[in-house]
Amino acid sequence: MVQAFGNRKSSALAGMVLAAGLSMTSHAQVADAVSTGAPAAVAAQGAHDFRGAGNPHVLPWRDPATASSPAPFARASSRTLTYYGGPVIANVNVVKVNYGAGTYQPYVSGTGAGTMSAFYGAVVGSPYFSWLNTDYHTSTQTIGYGSFAGDKSITPSAANNGSTITDAQIQAEIQRQIGLGVLPAATANTYYAMYFPKGKKIQQGTSYSCQSGGFCAYHGTIKNGSSYIFYGVHPDNSTGSGCDAGCGTSTPFNNWTSVASHELIEAVTDPAVGVATTYASPLGWYNKTYGEIGDICNAQQGTVTVGGVAYTVQKEWSNSKQACITNF
Numbered sequence: 001m002v003q004a005f006g007n008r009k010s011s012a013l014a015g016m017v018l019a020a021g022l023s024m025t026s027h028a029q030v031a032d033a034v035s036t037g038a039p040a041a042v043a044a045q046g047a048h049d050f051r052g053a054g055n056p057h058v059l060p061w062r063d064p065a066t067a068s069s070p071a072p073f074a075r076a077s078s079r080t081l082t083y084y085g086g087p088v089i090a091n092v093n094v095v096k097v098n099y100g101a102g103t104y105q106p107y108v109s110g111t112g113a114g115t116m117s118a119f120y121g122a123v124v125g126s127p128y129f130s131w132l133n134t135d136y137h138t139s140t141q142t143i144g145y146g147s148f149a150g151d152k153s154i155t156p157s158a159a160n161n162g163s164t165i166t167d168a169q170i171q172a173e174i175q176r177q178i179g180l181g182v183l184p185a186a187t188a189n190t191y192y193a194m195y196f197p198k199g200k201k202i203q204q205g206t207s208y209s210c211q212s213g214g215f216c217a218y219h220g221t222i223k224n225g226s227s228y229i230f231y232g233v234h235p236d237n238s239t240g241s242g243c244d245a246g247c248g249t250s251t252p253f254n255n256w257t258s259v260a261s262h263e264l265i266e267a268v269t270d271p272a273v274g275v276a277t278t279y280a281s282p283l284g285w286y287n288k289t290y291g292e293i294g295d296i297c298n299a300q301q302g303t304v305t306v307g308g309v310a311y312t313v314q315k316e317w318s319n320s321k322q323a324c325i326t327n328f
């Protein structure tokens with residue numbers, strides 16, 4: 001399958017290691033990894049530590065000039081995800097959100113066939129989800145199919161809508177829009193999938209979207225009293241954004257469904273990672289070396305067909321199959 005990016009197997013391996021390096025190491029180390037190739041990321045993995053509460057989990061931007069470097073890879077058994085006691089999302093309810101006025105990619109602004117909305121609506125009830133419970137249920141939660149709540153457009157406050165938008169501003173705006181009733185209130189199943197118009201740069205810590213040392217997307221967590229708010233951040237990937245170059249080699253839409261699938265499935269299996277500070281609850285399913293379910297298989301593409309439509313998705317790690325898969 002696959003042919004989306006599947007003809008670049010070696011770059012897939014490099015990307016997968018880079019993802020792990022970025023998730024658990026400093027931004028400086030990540031920059032090294034991107035500029036010098038994947039082996040640097042492997043070397044950097046000794047310095048694991050969470051970057052403090054409130055740090056989301058990113059999908060790194062890959063320099064097209066160096067992403068083809070093959071990376072050494074460990075035995076499959078070392079990639080097994082461990083459960084650390086945090087929540088999973090049992091039946092994800094995706095709320096897709098466009099962040100303010102501007103020019104969006106047509107598959108982001110649109111709602112019919114061939115759009116991100118159609119993708120979410122399809123994939124949450126697909127074979128891409130149906131095996132997750134077998135591998136990643138917990139003692140208190142099962143993982144089943146999800147649902148799509150629909151599209152929302154918000155009007156962010158000017159303070160949260162500059163040319164560079166920080167993760168803290170996104171978090172503040174999600175909470176503000178919930179308070180205004182524009183966005184539905186968060187439940188334990190809600191996942192706000194945030195999308196941005198052309199020209200907006202996203203800042204997370206000291207790294208930025210769509211550039212070297214930065215990221216293609218991430219998912220994060222807001223601590224909300226005794227519960228959480230889960231969200232994913234997807235920058236614009238139009239021509240010239242940078243994310244058109246470093247976040248996949250298929251069509252822009254296929255690249256974005258793949259990136260979105262990576263964040264969605266990680267949010268389902270490790271939703272509270274953004275506020276985890278140690279290898280303990282609220283961390284969910286995680287691998288200390290390779291990161292989350294999507295990181296292990298970063299840049300390995302597959303397809304999921306729903307209603308006769310084939311969507312490009314990223315493969316995800318299966319503990320029971322010890323492999324990167326799209327479905328059982």
Ligand SMILES: [Zn+2]
Nearest residue numbers: 058059294295
């Ligand atoms: Zn990831």
